[in-house]
Amino acid sequence: MINLSEKKEHLIEVKNVQRIFSMGEVEVQALKGANLTIDEGEFVVILGPSGSGKTTLLNQIGGIDTPTSGEVIVDGKNITDYSSDELTEHRRDTIGWIFQFFNLIPSLTASENVGLALEMAEDMEDWEIRAQEALALVGLGDKGDRFPAQLSGGEQQRVAIARALVKKPKIIVADEPTGNLDWKTGLEVAQVMKNLNQEEGITFAVVSHDISISEMANQVLYMHDGLIYDKPQSAESAPSAKKVVTE
Amino acid sequence: MTILNRKLLRELKTSKLRSSLIIIALGLSIAIYAGFMLGYKNIEASFDLSEEETNYEDFRVSFSNYTAIANITSPEITTVIDNIAEYDYRIWQPSALKVEGEATEFTAYIHGVPGDRRPIVNDVYMQKGEYFTSDNATEVLVETHFAKAQDLDLGDTIEIFSGEGFVEYTIVGIIWSPEYTYVTNRLTMLPDWENLGAVWMPIKQTQALFGFGDVFNELLVKVENKELIDTTINSIIDEYQTENTIVSATKKEDEPDTYMKNADVGFMDDMSIIFGLMVLIIAIFVLYDTISKVVESQRNYIGVMSSLGGNKWKIVFHYVKFGTLLGVISSVVGVIFALLLSYEFMHAYTDILQLPITDTDYGGALPYFGIAIGVGLLITVVVSFLSALKAASITPREAMSSAYVQQVYTKKPLPERVLTKVPGFKSLAIRIPIRGIMRNKRRSLLTFITYGLSMLIVFGSLGFVNSFMHQMDYYYNDIEKQDISVYLVNPINQTELNEGLLELDQVIKAETFVNGYVQISVPETNKTRSTEVYGYDNPTLRSFNMKDDSVIEPGNYIYLGSILAKFLDVEKGSEVEIGDTTFEVGGILQELMDQTAFLHYETAQELLGLEGLSTGALVEVSDVNLAKVEILESGLPVAFLIVKSEIYDAFMTMMQAVIGIIFIVIFVGLLVVALFSFNTVVMDVMSREMEFVNFRTLGAKKRTLYKVIGAQGLIIAFLGSLAAIPIGYLGVRWFNTIVEEMMYIQTKINLSSFLITIATGLVASFIGIWAAVRHVRKLELVDVTRNRVNT
Ligand SMILES: Nc1ncnc2c1ncn2[C@@H]1O[C@H](COP(=O)(O)OP(=O)(O)OP(=O)(O)O)[C@@H](O)[C@H]1O
Ligand SMILES: [Mg+2]
Numbered sequence A: 001m002i003n004l005s006e007k008k009e010h011l012i013e014v015k016n017v018q019r020i021f022s023m024g025e026v027e028v029q030a031l032k033g034a035n036l037t038i039d040e041g042e043f044v045v046i047l048g049p050s051g052s053g054k055t056t057l058l059n060q061i062g063g064i065d066t067p068t069s070g071e072v073i074v075d076g077k078n079i080t081d082y083s084s085d086e087l088t089e090h091r092r093d094t095i096g097w098i099f100q101f102f103n104l105i106p107s108l109t110a111s112e113n114v115g116l117a118l119e120m121a122e123d124m125e126d127w128e129i130r131a132q133e134a135l136a137l138v139g140l141g142d143k144g145d146r147f148p149a150q151l152s153g154g155e156q157q158r159v160a161i162a163r164a165l166v167k168k169p170k171i172i173v174a175d176e177p178t179g180n181l182d183w184k185t186g187l188e189v190a191q192v193m194k195n196l197n198q199e200e201g202i203t204f205a206v207v208s209h210d211i212s213i214s215e216m217a218n219q220v221l222y223m224h225d226g227l228i229y230d231k232p233q234s235a236e237s238a239p240s241a242k243k244v245v246t247e
Numbered sequence B: 001m002t003i004l005n006r007k008l009l010r011e012l013k014t015s016k017l018r019s020s021l022i023i024i025a026l027g028l029s030i031a032i033y034a035g036f037m038l039g040y041k042n043i044e045a046s047f048d049l050s051e052e053e054t055n056y057e058d059f060r061v062s063f064s065n066y067t068a069i070a071n072i073t074s075p076e077i078t079t080v081i082d083n084i085a086e087y088d089y090r091i092w093q094p095s096a097l098k099v100e101g102e103a104t105e106f107t108a109y110i111h112g113v114p115g116d117r118r119p120i121v122n123d124v125y126m127q128k129g130e131y132f133t134s135d136n137a138t139e140v141l142v143e144t145h146f147a148k149a150q151d152l153d154l155g156d157t158i159e160i161f162s163g164e165g166f167v168e169y170t171i172v173g174i175i176w177s178p179e180y181t182y183v184t185n186r187l188t189m190l191p192d193w194e195n196l197g198a199v200w201m202p203i204k205q206t207q208a209l210f211g212f213g214d215v216f217n218e219l220l221v222k223v224e225n226k227e228l229i230d231t232t233i234n235s236i237i238d239e240y241q242t243e244n245t246i247v248s249a250t251k252k253e254d255e256p257d258t259y260m261k262n263a264d265v266g267f268m269d270d271m272s273i274i275f276g277l278m279v280l281i282i283a284i285f286v287l288y289d290t291i292s293k294v295v296e297s298q299r300n301y302i303g304v305m306s307s308l309g310g311n312k313w314k315i316v317f318h319y320v321k322f323g324t325l326l327g328v329i330s331s332v333v334g335v336i337f338a339l340l341l342s343y344e345f346m347h348a349y350t351d352i353l354q355l356p357i358t359d360t361d362y363g364g365a366l367p368y369f370g371i372a373i374g375v376g377l378l379i380t381v382v383v384s385f386l387s388a389l390k391a392a393s394i395t396p397r398e399a400m401s402s403a404y405v406q407q408v409y410t411k412k413p414l415p416e417r418v419l420t421k422v423p424g425f426k427s428l429a430i431r432i433p434i435r436g437i438m439r440n441k442r443r444s445l446l447t448f449i450t451y452g453l454s455m456l457i458v459f460g461s462l463g464f465v466n467s468f469m470h471q472m473d474y475y476y477n478d479i480e481k482q483d484i485s486v487y488l489v490n491p492i493n494q495t496e497l498n499e500g501l502l503e504l505d506q507v508i509k510a511e512t513f514v515n516g517y518v519q520i521s522v523p524e525t526n527k528t529r530s531t532e533v534y535g536y537d538n539p540t541l542r543s544f545n546m547k548d549d550s551v552i553e554p555g556n557y558i559y560l561g562s563i564l565a566k567f568l569d570v571e572k573g574s575e576v577e578i579g580d581t582t583f584e585v586g587g588i589l590q591e592l593m594d595q596t597a598f599l600h601y602e603t604a605q606e607l608l609g610l611e612g613l614s615t616g617a618l619v620e621v622s623d624v625n626l627a628k629v630e631i632l633e634s635g636l637p638v639a640f641l642i643v644k645s646e647i648y649d650a651f652m653t654m655m656q657a658v659i660g661i662i663f664i665v666i667f668v669g670l671l672v673v674a675l676f677s678f679n680t681v682v683m684d685v686m687s688r689e690m691e692f693v694n695f696r697t698l699g700a701k702k703r704t705l706y707k708v709i710g711a712q713g714l715i716i717a718f719l720g721s722l723a724a725i726p727i728g729y730l731g732v733r734w735f736n737t738i739v740e741e742m743m744y745i746q747t748k749i750n751l752s753s754f755l756i757t758i759a760t761g762l763v764a765s766f767i768g769i770w771a772a773v774r775h776v777r778k779l780e781l782v783d784v785t786r787n788r789v790n791t
Helices: A054-061 A084-094 A110-120 A127-137 A153-165 A183-200 B003-014 B016-053 B144-149 B203-210 B226-240 B256-297 B299-307 B312-353 B362-393 B396-400 B414-419 B428-439 B441-479 B494-502 B562-568 B601-608 B624-632 B644-687 B689-697 B702-741 B751-778 B781-787
Strands: A012-023 A026-038 A043-047 A069-074 A095-098 A171-175 A203-207 A219-224 A227-229 B059-068 B084-099 B105-113 B125-129 B139-143 B157-161 B166-176 B196-202 B215-223 B247-251 B484-493 B507-521 B528-536 B557-561 B575-578 B581-589 B597-600 B613-621 B638-643
Touching (some): A012 A054, A026 A069, A054 A171, A084 A095, A084 B312, A110 B299, A153 A183, A171 A183, A183 A203, B003 B016, B003 B312, B016 B312, B016 B362, B059 B507, B084 B203, B105 B157, B105 B638, B139 B157, B157 B196, B196 B203, B215 B226, B247 B528, B256 B362, B428 B702, B441 B702, B484 B494, B507 B624, B528 B601, B557 B575, B689 B702
Parallel strands (some): A043 A203, A171 A203, B084 B638
Antiparallel strands (some): A012 A069, B059 B247, B125 B166, B484 B638, B507 B575, B507 B613
C-alpha cells in the first residue's frame, strides 16, 4: 500500500549502496552501505576526507558508475541495474556533470565546448544561441570564441558549468568544482551555481571542501569510510572556519 | 558544420605530424601498387602496339639447311598449308662484323630480307633513314641498341664477315624491331645490348655475301586462327622436312626475346602485387598503430563526450569520419604519386629498351586504382572503427581517470629482472623502455613485425642482387671455363677441327661439340618446343651442374636445363620425343638461363645426322683479342665467335640498368623503414607525453631524455632487424622462385646486406629518436601541466 506521505517522492534516493572495487586479490570497499535522499531544488554539499568515497558516490548518482549492491533512484527511475546505453541516456537527459579538472576539449572554442553537450544529446537546434545564453549565465557572454588555452582556470570551469547547464538538466553533479581554483575565483564559480539553483531550480549535488559553497547548502552531508553521516565524524572533515574571508 | 566536424578538421590541422604519417603511409602504398600496375599496363600496351605496327609473327620456322625459296612460293605455301594469313621468308645468319676503322669484331645477326619491298611479317620500325632502295644496293639497316652503343650513324660503314673475308656495307637506316627488344643472344639466351649487332640487308646481298643461291632459312608466319597454331606448325614440318633439313618451329612466346619480355612483364606484374601488398600490410600496421594511438590520446575527451550523454555509436562515428577523411586525402595523394611513379617507371623502362613506340592503358589500370583506393579506405575505416570502438567501450569513469590508470603494473617484467643484473643496465633509462615494451605485448609484437616487414624490402632487394651476382660468377667461373666458343658455318670432321684449332699459337686447349635446333615434345601431351641441343664428350672446359649429380651418358639419354624441364613439365626419368626418337631424361641441370638440352656427343651427332662431325668448339686461349683474329683467319669455316668475357660484361651492363630499377625499390624500402621506425618511436613518445613531461618537471636533462627515448628506439630497431632477417632470407628465396621462368638462381646473401639492413633500421630509429626528443623538449610545460591540453 502506498500512503500519501510517500507519494511525494524524493528526486534522488540512494539506498544502502555498496561499491566494491576488486583489484586482483585486494578488494576496496569504497561505499559500505550509503544512504541519502535529495529533494528537488536542493543544494547539497558532501564533505569528507580524501578516500572516503565522495567521488564514488557522485558517480552512482551521475550515471557514471553502478553500485555493487543497493539501489539508486533518480527522478523516479531506478537506475541501479541500468545497462550502459540506459546510463548514457540518463546522463544525457537528467544530469549535468562538472569535474574538478575542467575537461574542456582544447580544439573547440568555449561556445563549441558548450554546444558539444547539445550535439551529444542530438538537440542541435539554435545551439549557438543556447550556448551563448548558457555562457551569459555564467558571466562569459563575451568570451564564447576563445579556446580553452586562452581562458583562465576560473573561466574554464565556468565554461564547464555552462556546458553542464545548457541542456537544462534537472540535476547538476559537481566533483570539487572549485578544487583547482583560488578562493576568490572559487567564490565566483560558487555564486554562479547558487544562482542557477535559485533561479533555474536546478538541483545540485556537490562535493566540495570550499567553505563558500558549503555555506550555500541547504543540506550538508559528511562522508567517512564509505558511509554518509549528517554531522562531521572528525575535526578535519569539517569546513575549516579559519579560512573564512568575507567582503 | 557540426561541432564535431570542426573538432575533426582542427585536430587534423594541428596534429600535422600524425596526420601526415598516416597519409604518407597509405598514400605510398596506393601509389606503389597502382603506380606499378599502371606502369606495367602501359609497358604491356606499348609492347602490343609495337608488335602490331611491325606486324609481328605468330611463329617462326627454322630450316636447318638453306632451302630454295621456290619450295614455298611455287606452289604457294598458303595453298598447301591451311590457316596461314600472311608469311614472309628471309635468311637469318650469325656472323661477325667490324665497325669502320676499328679492329673489334662483334657478333652479328644478319637478316636477309626483301630489298625491293618492306617485309610483310616482322617489318622493322625506321627510327632514322630510309628502307633499302633496291635489291642490288650494298646497304644495311642497323638495330638501334648496337648503333647507339657503337655510335653508328647514317652513312657510316660496317664490315661483315663472309666466311672468307670482310665485306663493306653502308648504313642507310637505324631501326628498332620487336625481335630485339632485349637483344637476346639466341645462343647464350642472354641479352647483349652493346656487342650484338643485328643487321638487315637485301636478301640478294646476303645470298651473294655467303655464296648461296636463291635460298632462305627462316619463315615468318601469321595465322588466321591462333587456336590451330600447333596443327599448322605440324603440317609445315610434315610438308617441308627432308632427310637433310630439319624443320623446327618456335612460337612467338617461346622465342628468346619474347620469352624474356613476357617473363619480365610477368615479373613486373608479380612485383607490383607483392610490393604493393607488402607496403599495404605495413600501411595497415602503421595506420592501426597511429590511429589507435590518436584515439587513445583522446580518451579523456571520449570520457567527456560520454559523460555529456554522448551515445557510443556517435562517438565511434566521429573517429570513423576522422579515418575516412585521412583515407580520402591519402587516396588523392596516392593517385597523384601513382601517376608520377608510373610515368617514371615506364620511361625508365622504355629508355632501357629503347622502345620507340609507346602506348598507355589507363582503362586497363583503372580497376587497380579502384582496388588500391578501396582497400585503403576500407582499412582506414575499419581501423578507426575498431580503435574507436575499443576506446568508447570503456566506462566514462575509467576514461576520466588519470592517464596512468590504464597501465597496470603488478610485477616487473622478466627481461627487466634479467637485464638489471647486468652491470650498466641498472638505470631507469633502461627500465622504463623495457616496461613500456612489455606493458603492451601485442602492440610491441606488431611493431616488431611491421618494422621487420619494412626492412624486408631493403633486405629482399639486396639479397636478390647478391644471389644473382653469385649465380653469374658461379656460372662463368665454374660452369663455362672456356674463353671463346667457336661456331662453324657448316659442320666439319671433329678431329680436323680440333687439330686445326690446336695448331694456332694462341690456343691452349680445344674441345669440339655438335649443336643444332630440334623440336622436343612430351608424348601424350601438347607440350612441344624448339630447343637447342648440344652434344659433348666429357669436356673439361665446361661443367654441368646437375641435380643429384647425374653425368651425361651415351645412349638415349637427354639432359634438360631446369627452365626447359619446367616448361615441358618433366623430371628425371620422364620420356621426351625428338622426331621419332624417344629419350629418357637423364638429369636436370641448374645453371643460369638454362633452356638448353644436352646429349652425349655421339647421341647428338646421330640425332642431328652429323656422324663424325662437329659444329663448333670450346677453346682456352692465352690472349683473347689475339686469338679472335687468329681463329677467324685460320681458314676454318668459322661463322662467329662467342667470347665469354664479353657476354659477362654485356650482362653486367644490363644488370646495372636493372639494378637502377632495383635501387628505386630499395629507396622506397628505405623510405618505408624510416617512416615506420620514425612513426613507432615518435608515436610512442607522444602517447606517453605526460610521462616525459613529468621527467622534465623533475629536471631531466636532454641527455636523460635521449637515453630513455633512445633505449626504446634501439630495442625496437634491434628486435625488428632480428625479425627481418629470417623473413628476409625466405623472402629472397621466394623472390628467386618468381624469376624461375627466366633464370635459375640460388639464394646467397652477402654479410654486407645484413649489415646494411640493420644499419638502415638503426639510422631510421635515430632520426625517430631525435624527432621524439625534440617533440618532448618543445612541449610547453605550463600548458601541459595546467590544462592537460594534449594535442
Ligand atoms: N577504480 C578504482 N579501483 C580501485 N579502487 C578505487 C577506484 N576508485 C576509487 N577507489 C578507492 O575507493 C576509495 C574511495 O575513492 P573516492 O575516489 O570515491 O574518494 P574521494 O572521497 O573522492 O577522495 P578524494 O577527496 O581524494 O577525491 C578510495 O580508497 C580509492 O582508493
Ligand atoms: Mg574525489
